[in-house]
Amino acid sequence: MSEENSAMETEPPQELDDSDVSSNSGDENDQEQILTQRAEQLELDIADNKYLYESHVELVGIYKKLGELRSLREAFQRFHEYFPLTPALWMEWINVEKCLATTDKQKEFIIQLFDQAVEDYLSVELWSEYAQYAVGATNFEKTRIVLERGINIVMEADYCGPLIEKSKMLKFPYLKKVQKLADVFKRELSVPLLEMDSTYAEWKQWSSTFPEGLIDAKPVEYGYTQAKKRLDIYKPFEDQLLATQSNEELLETYNKYINAVKDPSTVICIFERAASQLCLVPAFWLDYGNYVFKLGDQALSVCRKALRNCPWSEELWIFKLRVLENLKKKDGTVLECFEEAILSISPNPGLELWLAYLEYYHRVVGSTEKLDTLFNQAIHQLGLENDSQCKVSRFFTRILAQRGAIKDARKIWGQIIKSPNKSFSIFWLEFANLEKQYGEPQALRSLFQKALKEVQDQPQWIIDEWLLYERHCGTLDDILSQSYQNVQYKSDAITTSQATNNTEARDKGIKRKMRNEDTETKRMKKEKPKPQEKPKELLKPKPPVEKNRKTTVFVSNMLPGVSEDKLQTVFPNAAAIEIARDRKGKSRCFGYVEFKTEEEVMVALARDREPLDGRPIFISEVKASRTERKPIFKYATNEEKNKLFVRGLPIKKSKEEIQEIFQKYGAKDVRLVLHKSGQPKGLAYIEFESEQQAKAALKQTDQMNIDEHVITVAISAPPPKNERQMFGGSFEKKNDEEQARHPKSRLQTSLLPRSLQMKGTGENKEQAKNGQDGAKMKSNSEFRAMLLNKLD
Numbered sequence: 001m002s003e004e005n006s007a008m009e010t011e012p013p014q015e016l017d018d019s020d021v022s023s024n025s026g027d028e029n030d031q032e033q034i035l036t037q038r039a040e041q042l043e044l045d046i047a048d049n050k051y052l053y054e055s056h057v058e059l060v061g062i063y064k065k066l067g068e069l070r071s072l073r074e075a076f077q078r079f080h081e082y083f084p085l086t087p088a089l090w091m092e093w094i095n096v097e098k099c100l101a102t103t104d105k106q107k108e109f110i111i112q113l114f115d116q117a118v119e120d121y122l123s124v125e126l127w128s129e130y131a132q133y134a135v136g137a138t139n140f141e142k143t144r145i146v147l148e149r150g151i152n153i154v155m156e157a158d159y160c161g162p163l164i165e166k167s168k169m170l171k172f173p174y175l176k177k178v179q180k181l182a183d184v185f186k187r188e189l190s191v192p193l194l195e196m197d198s199t200y201a202e203w204k205q206w207s208s209t210f211p212e213g214l215i216d217a218k219p220v221e222y223g224y225t226q227a228k229k230r231l232d233i234y235k236p237f238e239d240q241l242l243a244t245q246s247n248e249e250l251l252e253t254y255n256k257y258i259n260a261v262k263d264p265s266t267v268i269c270i271f272e273r274a275a276s277q278l279c280l281v282p283a284f285w286l287d288y289g290n291y292v293f294k295l296g297d298q299a300l301s302v303c304r305k306a307l308r309n310c311p312w313s314e315e316l317w318i319f320k321l322r323v324l325e326n327l328k329k330k331d332g333t334v335l336e337c338f339e340e341a342i343l344s345i346s347p348n349p350g351l352e353l354w355l356a357y358l359e360y361y362h363r364v365v366g367s368t369e370k371l372d373t374l375f376n377q378a379i380h381q382l383g384l385e386n387d388s389q390c391k392v393s394r395f396f397t398r399i400l401a402q403r404g405a406i407k408d409a410r411k412i413w414g415q416i417i418k419s420p421n422k423s424f425s426i427f428w429l430e431f432a433n434l435e436k437q438y439g440e441p442q443a444l445r446s447l448f449q450k451a452l453k454e455v456q457d458q459p460q461w462i463i464d465e466w467l468l469y470e471r472h473c474g475t476l477d478d479i480l481s482q483s484y485q486n487v488q489y490k491s492d493a494i495t496t497s498q499a500t501n502n503t504e505a506r507d508k509g510i511k512r513k514m515r516n517e518d519t520e521t522k523r524m525k526k527e528k529p530k531p532q533e534k535p536k537e538l539l540k541p542k543p544p545v546e547k548n549r550k551t552t553v554f555v556s557n558m559l560p561g562v563s564e565d566k567l568q569t570v571f572p573n574a575a576a577i578e579i580a581r582d583r584k585g586k587s588r589c590f591g592y593v594e595f596k597t598e599e600e601v602m603v604a605l606a607r608d609r610e611p612l613d614g615r616p617i618f619i620s621e622v623k624a625s626r627t628e629r630k631p632i633f634k635y636a637t638n639e640e641k642n643k644l645f646v647r648g649l650p651i652k653k654s655k656e657e658i659q660e661i662f663q664k665y666g667a668k669d670v671r672l673v674l675h676k677s678g679q680p681k682g683l684a685y686i687e688f689e690s691e692q693q694a695k696a697a698l699k700q701t702d703q704m705n706i707d708e709h710v711i712t713v714a715i716s717a718p719p720p721k722n723e724r725q726m727f728g729g730s731f732e733k734k735n736d737e738e739q740a741r742h743p744k745s746r747l748q749t750s751l752l753p754r755s756l757q758m759k760g761t762g763e764n765k766e767q768a769k770n771g772q773d774g775a776k777m778k779s780n781s782e783f784r785a786m787l788l789n790k791l792d
Contacts (some may be wrong), residue, residue, distance in 0.1 A: 035062050039071075042348050050082050051311050051344070060089070072096055080116070084279070084308045090117035094129075120305070121279075122272035182207070182215050190223030192231035200224055233260060247281050250274070255287070267291065275305065282306070282313040289319050299323050307344075314348060317341035318356040325360055334360060349386040354378045355395065362399060371399070390416045394430065401438040409434065409442075423456040429465060436469060444469065547592055549622045552576075553577065553604045556590035556618045557676060567593060570612060573600050593620065614679035641691040643716035644698055646684045650707045653680070663684050665697035682709075685716055 038436040042059040045052055056079040063072040079085065079482040085093070087313045094117070097110050114130040117123075157767040185203045189196060207215050237257040244250050254274045261267050270286045278284040285306035292299045303320040310316055317337070324334050338357045342350055358378065361371055375396040382392060393416055397409040413431045428451035435444045448466040455462055564577045571577070571593050574783070579591035595601050649658065659670040666688050672681035688694040694715065 008254060032066065035066055037065070038062060050078075053083055056083065057089075060092075064092070069096060069100065070414065073100075080312070082308070084305060085117070087117070087121060087123040087276070090120070091129065120308075121276045122269070124274070182220070186220045186223055189220055190227055192234055196227060196231070236773065246261045247278060250277055251281060251284055254278070254284070258291075275309075279309040282310045283317055284311075285310065285316055286319060289316075289323070293323065293326065296327060300327060310588075311344040312348075314341075314345050314350060315352050316606045317345065317353055321356050321360055325364060330367055349382055351382060351387055351391065354382065355391060358392070358395065368403070375399075390421065397434060401434055404438075406435075406438050409438070417454075422454045425451070425455045425458040425461045428455055428462060432462075432465060441473065450620035547622050548594065550598050551592045551596065551601055552592050552622045554590070554603055554620050554622045555593055555778060556620075558587070558589045558591070558611050558617055559615055560587045560589060562589075562612065564591075565614075567591065570610075570617075571595075609674070611678055616674055616676075639715065639717040640717055642688050642694050644686040644688070644694055644701075645716045645718075646686060646701075647682065647712040647713050647714075648709055649680070649682045649684055649711055651680045651682050653706070658684055658686075662701065664699065665695070665700060666693040667697070766781070 039059060039062045042055050042062070045055050046059070056075070060072065060075050060079060063075050073093075073096060076085075076089075079089070080093075087410065087433075090113070094110060094113050097106070097113060101110055110133065114126070114133065118130065185199070185206070188199055189203060193199070203220060207217060207220075232633055234257075237253060237260065240253050241250070241257075242633050244253055253275075254270065258267050258270055268291075271291065274284060275288070289299060289306065290304050292302055300320075300323055303316070303323050306316050307313075307320065320341075321334060322338055324337060334357075338353070341353055345353065358374060361367075361374060365371070368653050375392065378392045379387075379396070384390070387393075393412050397412050397416075399407070400409040400412070413434070417427050417431060428447070428452050432444060432447055432451070435447055441774070445466075448462060448469075451462045452459060457637075555775040558579075561777075562579070567577045567579070568574060573592045573595060575596050577591065580588040582588055593604065595604065603618055605621070608619040611617075615699070644662075646658075653673050655670055658672065659667060662670065668689055669687040671685045671687075672680045673685070675681060686694075686697070688697065698713050698715065701711070704711050704713075
């Protein structure tokens with residue numbers, strides 16, 4: 001009888017009226033009927049699909065509520081057949097069986113259930129219940145075996161203290177011996193447990209009750225010390241696992257935990273712990289399986305656990321096929337696994353699973369006929385909708401070509417490169433590589449030509465591959481022919497591309513123009529018409545005013561920014577100032593300054609080349625016409641023995657600084673030679689009181705170093721200058737010969753040969769025109785007659 005029924009029998013009866021009894025019984029019947037109908041529906045669902053995990057869990061709960069123990073037992077058995085049960089579900093099932101177990105055979109069945117339970121997941125609670133049940137249900141030897149198994153398996157877990165406690169509480173002869181119990185403490189304290197400090201305190205208290213030397217404490221102390229060090233490494237990960245909830249974070253934390261642990265047995269224990277939390281994560285099982293892949297049957301055991309939890313995972317089934325191959329299982333076993341996998345992953349078509357089985361069969365079995373049959377079966381079942389990239393067919397063509405059946409491979413490739421794959425270069429290139437390796441050159445060249453007509457994504461790849469093949473295997477004619485194809489294709493492609501781009505650009509331009517016109521029309525509608533502004537009138541040039549040449553000076557070489565007000569500050573006594581301007585009102589950099597008296601004019605002329613804003617201004621008399629505006633060179637052009645000419649001065653040196661340098665040699669005045677812009681040329685004239693002072697200064701200053709500039713000093717003796725050199729141009733009318741020659745002409749020599757040129761005065765030239773003796777030059781007819789007479 002179940003515990004619920006016994007509890008109901010022990011409760012005292014309560015007095016209820018007839019209405020309460022009838023209503024309660026009616027509600028219970030309705031509830032029981034609903035649960036029964038739901039259980040029937042779940043049975044049908046599970047019969048159709050045995051891998052409905054939630055349906056199994058719900059059906060177990062319904063039978064438990066209904067109290068149908070036999071149906072509950074059957075539900076648990078069916079549930080366990082397809083899925084691993086959690087520790088809580090195992091304990092529910094075992095508790096049901098405990099209620100029904102009365103004979104030794106039934107108790108043995110419970111022991112078997114415990115064995116299956118501890119195989120599914122690592123659980124200290126399950127092992128502890130197993131040990132507790134074994135104490136009363138089995139003999140001493142079996143109980144000891146159970147405890148040893150549990151301690152060995154879970155000793156690396158978070159806490160295996162309950163098993164140790166169970167072993168201490170057992171009243172068996174071998175545990176009464178002190179040394180046996182000391183070994184138990186040694187084993188427990190050598191494991192990094194979270195609460196090992198309390199166990200160590202218990203060990204110290206227990207060992208202190210025995211005489212010294214009876215127990216060897218050194219191994220226990222050493223194991224405890226090493227376990228504490230390992231616990232310091234493990235504890236941060238344990239704390240992080242307690243705070244982590246999502247599967248992704250758990251998987252990442254366990255991976256870091258495993259990487260930090262070096263002991264293989266500890267790593268496997270961590271994997272087992274993680275299995276209880278990540279049982280439905282295929283990536284975890286793949287990591288676990290890869291770790292134990294070389295451990296033989298243990299890898300197969302992990303595969304079984306993984307597929308019981310995740311039977312829908314194609315990757316796990318592929319891994320199991322490879323484990324079976326590694327273990328060299330029979331072909332029939334691998335085939336059964338493959339067929340079971342195809343059914344389990346349905347409705348997934350299983351493309352990768354097919355490829356894994358085909359590669360196994362090709363690698364291990366190698367039967368040609370059977371392998372061809374399997375490939376054709378896979379191609380037929382998958383179809384193009386489930387294998388759009390034709391992976392199975394491409395794999396098959398490689399095997400056929402390697403076998404020597406290149407014609408069969410070409411037929412299959414002919415199906416592959418049909419629409420929709422014909423426009424992708426990757427398929428054509430793979431076909432070309434297969435043809436290059438196993439086929440014929442002419443067939444390969446024909447394939448390249450077909451590819452160039454069909455490929456749309458990367459035709460240049462086809463061209464490059466073709467040219468590379470011809471460079472390696474072709475002749476010069478082949479290379480030239482292929483290069484022609486390349487150029488022709490590129491030309492056609494560029495022409496097509498340009499035409500397309502031009503069409504698109506024209507369409508875009510038309511659309512843009514229409515859009516701009518629409519926008520402009522809308523803007524004009526919204527905006528009010530603005531009154532047209534009158535264009536600015538150009539300044540009319542002022543009529544020339546007759547200047548009084550006696551009281552007016554001409555000022556030039558001014559900066560464009562100099563205004564009348566600026567000139568007024570330079571010439572404060574000026575009666576009137578006029579700056580010439582163009583039609584736009586801009587300064588022409590010259591002007592006129594009028595004074596009241598002629599004496600003021602002479603003072604202004606003395607200020608010629610005085611700097612204004614860093615630029616020397618030229619001040620001269622006003623002339624009526626340009627022909628009269630002949631400039632006067634106011635400096636001496638002959639030798640001046642009391643002056644020195646200095647060349648090579650630093651252009652940054654001012655007049656005052658130069659004068660300070662030469663003043664100690666008796667310098668009277670310094671004149672710097674400036675550009676028209678006012679920038680120094682590095683030249684200067686130094687004037688002395690006498691010729692003797694100038695010569696003495698020459699000897700002491702020539703080749704002097706001034707600011708890393710070596711100066712050259714000489715007596716001022718300017719070379720003779722004509723008017724054109726003095727004033728920067730010619731003011732006189734040139735003769736006819738000079739006027740005939742273009743001023744920039746480089747042709748300065750006569751085209752007449754030197755042997756025929758005659759040097760001399762004008763008289764000689766005239767004689768040359770009339771002949772050496774002054775006779776008149778003969779004509780051609782006269783010269784011909786003279787020549788004929790001489791010949792006769």
